[in-house]
Structure formats: structure tokens, C-alpha cells
Amino acid sequence: MTIRIAITPGEPAGIGPDLVIKLAQKSWPVQLVAVVDKTILEKRAKELGETINLIPFDEKEDAIVAPAGSLFYLQIEKGEEVTPGKLNEANGQYVLETLRVASQKNMDGTFAAVVTGPVHKGIINQAGISFSGHTEFFAQQSNTQDVVMMLATEGLRVALVTTHIPLAYVSRAITHDRLTKVINILNHDLQTKFGIAQPKILVCGLNPHAGEGGHLGREEIETIEPALDALNNQGMSLIGPLPADTLFQSKYLDNADAVLAMYHDQGLPVLKYKGFGNSVNITLGLPFVRTSVDHGTALDLAATGQIEVGSFDLAIREAIKLASKKAMN
Ligand SMILES: NC(=O)c1ccc[n+]([C@@H]2O[C@H](COP(=O)([O-])OP(=O)(O)OC[C@H]3O[C@@H](n4cnc5c(N)ncnc54)[C@H](O)[C@@H]3O)[C@@H](O)[C@H]2O)c1
Ligand SMILES: N[C@H](C(=O)O)[C@H](O)COP(=O)(O)O
Numbered sequence: 001m002t003i004r005i006a007i008t009p010g011e012p013a014g015i016g017p018d019l020v021i022k023l024a025q026k027s028w029p030v031q032l033v034a035v036v037d038k039t040i041l042e043k044r045a046k047e048l049g050e051t052i053n054l055i056p057f058d059e060k061e062d063a064i065v066a067p068a069g070s071l072f073y074l075q076i077e078k079g080e081e082v083t084p085g086k087l088n089e090a091n092g093q094y095v096l097e098t099l100r101v102a103s104q105k106n107m108d109g110t111f112a113a114v115v116t117g118p119v120h121k122g123i124i125n126q127a128g129i130s131f132s133g134h135t136e137f138f139a140q141q142s143n144t145q146d147v148v149m150m151l152a153t154e155g156l157r158v159a160l161v162t163t164h165i166p167l168a169y170v171s172r173a174i175t176h177d178r179l180t181k182v183i184n185i186l187n188h189d190l191q192t193k194f195g196i197a198q199p200k201i202l203v204c205g206l207n208p209h210a211g212e213g214g215h216l217g218r219e220e221i222e223t224i225e226p227a228l229d230a231l232n233n234q235g236m237s238l239i240g241p242l243p244a245d246t247l248f249q250s251k252y253l254d255n256a257d258a259v260l261a262m263y264h265d266q267g268l269p270v271l272k273y274k275g276f277g278n279s280v281n282i283t284l285g286l287p288f289v290r291t292s293v294d295h296g297t298a299l300d301l302a303a304t305g306q307i308e309v310g311s312f313d314l315a316i317r318e319a320i321k322l323a324s325k326k327a328m329n
Helices: 016-023 038-048 089-107 121-126 134-141 167-173 176-192 208-214 219-233 264-275 310-328
Strands: 004-008 031-036 053-056 070-075 113-116 148-153 156-160 200-204 237-242 258-261 280-284 289-292
Touching: 004 089, 004 310, 016 031, 016 038, 016 310, 031 038, 031 089, 038 053, 038 070, 089 113, 089 121, 089 134, 113 310, 134 280, 134 289, 148 176, 148 264, 156 176, 156 264, 176 200, 176 219, 176 258, 176 280, 208 219, 208 237, 219 237, 258 264, 280 310, 289 310
Parallel strands: 004 031, 004 113, 031 070, 053 070, 113 289, 156 258, 200 237, 200 258
Antiparallel strands: 148 156, 148 280, 280 289
16 A cells, blocks of 8 residues: 655745755655645746646545656645745744644544654744744644654664753753653654664763762752663663763764753754754654654755755655554554
């Protein structure tokens, strides 16, 4: 059976439409369906000097693969005309609607996965909608209490305890309960989605030098160590809390399956330094498969043709892999 995957191009003034147009130039072994206002893709294709044949998606028909240069689309009306590189809050609601529809149609089984292009969190908030990221939005849409953001590149996986919150809130968000839930999801998904029987997870401390025995912060002693001890006693292989500044070296990473960072900019700069443009963002713990790019809207490059498509390509390939595995179980 042919798998169907939803694609949301994200912020229309950014490079999301360009990515979709470029990747539709090749053939895929699944039915890709862009959840989009088709006029955005038509206009951007013209600006890029590319051609794309857009086919209306009918969910009642059997899933079929589109030939190279063609792409199925599910129409969502945009707010206003799009100028490449220029954010317009009048399209904030449109962007969210593409995500809402993709989420709902993953929940009802129409699609086997969703691959998201980059959105601009700021402009959605400026449109009056509180939004911190796809990860949190899809969790809310699917009524999932706890999900985990994990980015992966060749040789490194980094998952996060906290995601899109101000640094000032991080310490109080790292609780025994949150750590336990995140680690359970990470451990479970490494086993079931990535086939690792006994995942080895390196866990970062929060403070410099993992708190230096309590002299540079006490979260390690009071919260992180007790949570890791309890989970290790249940049979997990968690190592830490380790100083985050020295754990990203092959001595530790070669024997590990993932690193768990306490906050966004503790783990992701390392991951992106190693593999920016060749990494994928995977949401663990959701009831459906969701992957995404490792980069943002790159407003400066919209409609220039100067973009790298590696991360989006990888995000689609990873979604196909994960959705195929899920379909077989
Ligand atoms: N998956 C997502 O939705 C996602 C991910 C990261 C950032 N963002 C959002 O994107 C917006 C802009 O963020 P930013 O400026 O920090 O990061 P960015 O990734 O948009 O840009 C950082 C730099 O990388 C370059 N770049 C990014 N993607 C590229 C590509 N595919 N090919 C070539 N060059 C590329 C840009 O030109 C820029 O110089 C923010 O609103 C942020 O929240 C969204
Ligand atoms: N934290 C992600 C990154 O730095 O690549 C990015 O902001 C996207 O997050 P969502 O998938 O939750 O939108």
C-alpha cells in the first residue's frame, strides 16, 4: 500500500515554498501532499524559474505516487499575497491552519506522517496567536501531555528536556516528573522507532561542570541524580549528569545512542555545528510521525534559488522510514 505523507511548507515568506518546489522535482516512493495555498507555490515557482504541476488531492481516491515535477496539494486559503522575505502577520492564521489540518488528518489516519517546513514563531505571535513551536502545537492538537524534541544527524542524536521557553524559566521546568517522562519517552522511542534494544543515554547537567558538587548549582544533586537513579534502577542505561561542555567528544559519544540536554541552546548548537543542513527534527511521543528541518525560515534566501535542501530531503526520508515501520507493526 502506498503511504501518504502531509507536507506543510511553513512560513510563506520564507524558504518553505522553495524547498517544497525543489523537492517535488524528484520522484518519491510515497504520495506527498502539500497542505498549502496552491497560489503560493505557483507564484514562487515562477519567481524561481521552476515548473511544478499541482494536482488536487482527493482523500477518497487510492494513494498514488506523483511523477517527478508534480505534487498533490490540499488547498488552504492564505490571508494575503506573499512577498518573499517579507513577513506579514495577516498570514499567521493561514500558517496555523495548515498545521491544524495536517495534524487532524494524521489523527484520523488520512496521512501516515507530517513533514513540516520552517515557520516563523514571532510573526504568528504578532498575529495574536500564542505559539512557541510545532512540537508544542502538535502535542496540544493531539491532546498529548508530554512530547520530546529530538534532532539527529549522522553520528549524533540530541533530545531536549525543555524546548521553547525563556532561559530564566529553565531551572524550575526541570522537575523529577518532567525528567522521568522525557526519559521514558526517549528510551521507549529509541527502542521502538530506532531498534535499539538497550539505549545508552548521556544526560547533561544543568549548571557549569554539572554543578561542581553543589558549589555551582544544586539541580544536579536535588533533581537530576535522583531521577536518573530511579530510572536506572528500573533497568535503563543512563549516564550522568555529565558536564555538558565536555561530554560531546567521541570518548563518550561513541558508546552512546543519544544525548539528553536540559535546554535548547545547550544541545542544539553542538548538533547543528556537526550537521546543520543534514539533520532532522523528530517529535517523539506523538501519536503520529512528525519530522522537520533543522533550520528556520531563512527569509534572506526566499525566492533566490540559493538554498540547501538537504535537511528537508532527510526529513521526508526519515518520515517515510518511520511511517513504514509503524505501518508494519
Ligand atoms: N522547523 C522550524 O519551524 C524552525 C526551525 C528553526 C528556526 N525556526 C524559525 O525560523 C526563524 C528564523 O530563525 P534563524 O534566523 O535563527 O535561523 P535560520 O535557519 O532561518 O537562518 C540561519 C542562517 O542559516 C541560513 N539558512 C537557513 N536555512 C538554510 C537553507 N536551507 N539553505 C541555506 N541557508 C540556510 C540563513 O540564510 C541564515 O543565514 C525564527 O522565527 C525561528 O524560530 C523555525
Ligand atoms: N528548536 C527547533 C530548532 O532549533 O531547529 C525549531 O525551533 C523548530 O522547533 P519546532 O519543530 O517545535 O517548531
